[in-house]
Amino acid sequence: MQDNIINELYQVIGKENVLTDKEDLICYSYDATSYSHLPEVVVVPSSAEEISLVLKVANKHRMPVVARGGGTNLCGASVPIKGGIVLAMHRLNKIIEIDGDNLVATVEAGVNTEKFQQAVEAKGLFYPPDPQSAKMSTMGGNVAQNAGGPRGFKYGVTRDFVLGMKVVLADGTILDIGGKTIKNVTGYDLTKFFTGSEGTLGVIIAITFRLLPLPEAKKTMLAVFGDLMDGARTISSIVKNKIIPVTLEMMDQETMGLIEKSKPVGLPTDAAAAILIEVDGSEHEVERQMKKIEKVARAEGATDVVVARTEEEAAKLWEGRKAAFGCMALSAVTPITEDATVPRSKLPEMVKFIKDVAKKYSLSIPVLGHTGDGNLHPIICTDENNLEEMERVEKAIDEIFKETLRLGGTLSGEHGIGLAKQKYMELEVGQDGLNLMRQLKKAVDPNNILNPGKIFLQETEQINEKA
């Protein structure tokens, strides 16, 4: 990078917050995928004003800028594929306000997701979105990726809780959008526009979220199946019976085996599948739902339905579930998590399809997912160094996506597009949809400096796929 740009950055944010040594750059070159690319500089800001000044410098010099929270996304979204500046957001870590009277809270973008959840729960309040990476992701990253999680089935995803935010635009403008009210129809819904934009439209500084009262009671149960399809049918059946538990997380035998190998929590590894179910509400409501669920599950062929007796027992099962993706790492160098999501009624069909594809290409593809939403996470356990296998992986992914779309589903339920799923974008949104997105991006960020090369490319743009 040219020295004059570095000098300008020194001036606006202080030398100690501008990192240029190769050792530093390496540490901000990756996320939780296997993509990587060195930035030219890492900047560690602490306020909207500083970020605004940094963006002004970047915009003047047409330097790419990639905001980075926990670097835990699963689609290459925070990899600075075109070099430029990485904005490390960790220092913006204040919970600004938890307003119990209005059931809202405002946090800075770098606040850790789990810390935020704990802080609101300590006040008897509830922020439901629960990406399984909550311990290490940031609220800004959650909003930028529109993260979901198991509880999405009952409560929705991050987007459903965002009321307002402070963003810095590509030219350095600091903008407050949305507000503190649940109802707000003043103009276009800009908060939703920025939510899920993967850092391509603006840098999120702070977010105001809607909260709920903490439910009075909750219980966790595990329904166990001798046949994977029985499990898949149970999910569809619970929904058909108009029961809305908080979560319906299915894990197949392979998944449970891998979890137990690395983090034993007592999952039934001899069963073909199990569904981890959480219900919440009033004590009475919880009891009623559990009985109904058990009945449905048994009718669909559940061999066993066990209820966690204590909070610790429940927490342990959830620890296992949270560790699932990581546990794949014990058996595979490159676990690729897919995120195909289908209408709930198509779930059994999709599960079967994935298992068939795995067989066809001789791949190990444990299946788990937030199945209540029809959101599946088949995890392809592979090794990026095995080029022959990677070719089969590519083909399998192609088939899975095409089938997802054929069933009326979507490429990504919650992990986003980033670099990983770009080539399928047109398949889902069509040429016209893509063009509209390109125009919107151009209007907000005419110089294409904000996380360029992500989600889709501008007409003349190219990226180095192998990077």
Add this chain to the structure above:
Amino acid sequence: MKKLESYHDEIKHCIRCGACQAVCPVFEVMEREMAVARGRLRLIREALEGKLDLTDKMRDYIDLCVGCRLCVDNCPAKVNTDQIVISARHKFVDVKGLPFLHRIMLEQILSKKGNFNMALKSLGLARGTRLNKLLPEQLKKKEEILPTIPQRTFVDKMKEMTLDTGAPKKVGFFLSCMDNFMFPEVVEAAIKVLQKNDWDVVIPTDVNCCGAPHHVYGDWETAAKLAKKNIEAFQDAEVDYIITDCATCGSVLKEYGEMLSGDAMEQKGKEFAAKIMDINAFLIDVVKMKPGQNKVSQTVTYHDPCHLVRHQMVSEQPREILQAVDGLEFRECSDADRCCGGAGTYNINHYDVSMKILDKKIENVKDTTADILATSCPACRIQLSYGMRRAGLNDMVVHPVELLARSYED
């Protein structure tokens, strides 16, 4: 010990999930990617793949790891970052030698008992004559970390003790440098407790430093030399167990087999390592100790040394000891097993980071409102005592066996 190259595959199993960010104490206070396992592993991987030279900056980042193993416990892929970091330091020593200050500390002071003694004596003298007040500000703070140095070492005191009481059983005791020079009262308490439970204690005084500082800073050659001397020191002890009250010593003594791998003494190292036991574990699991009748009417909480809870998997036994003492009320501390930031000389080499980690620990200790803080490692004890003094609290840090000893009549 394993060379860095042999960890290449294990490093590749880091899937960059970031889970270590949630637990790494250094990351918690520095909030930068190079301060967490994921970043360290990436730097090492790039170096192994020839994409990064072994630079001083990389060495600094590698040095920032306190070796607490919190990340390993939490890592889905079970990547042994602490061990990989040690091997990386060894690689640096191999290629670039020891940095000057480490060389003085490891080769001149810690390996030679006389010099260590002299260094501490000079410190005592400097303090006595208030010469320490003349130190530059940054050094003055570091000097304050060290506790009051007692007039007489344990070895001095031992000359007046009867260790052979003709008890039916006997156990070897590895005397750590820190106990000898700074906390002789812990060894005295250990002897008392064991004798009250009908065990005699054999304490060879020609032992050397256990080699932990040399080992973790990559000076494996000196560490192996020290290991051999220590094995020889116990040659004639005729004991089945060798215990220590120092968690750091214990964790490294248990590695002597591997530290001497390929050496003529490898087998002896393995046999020696198999005898090593932490004193808390020994008292509960082997001695099945009985506390005395005296009441100790105080409240106590406990800090788990990383080298005990995660390196040796001992966490229940010290608590059992504390709970067994009549009158003593045990209060669990939140995050009791989180690192205190002491880590041997980490608090001297990385004072600011170490103090931030320490302050979090002390906050949790304070919340328990316990009168006494017990811990099972002299290195933690030095750090925690300093933390208590910094926070204006009563400096009441002891080893669990000291409280147990108080329960017996003299």
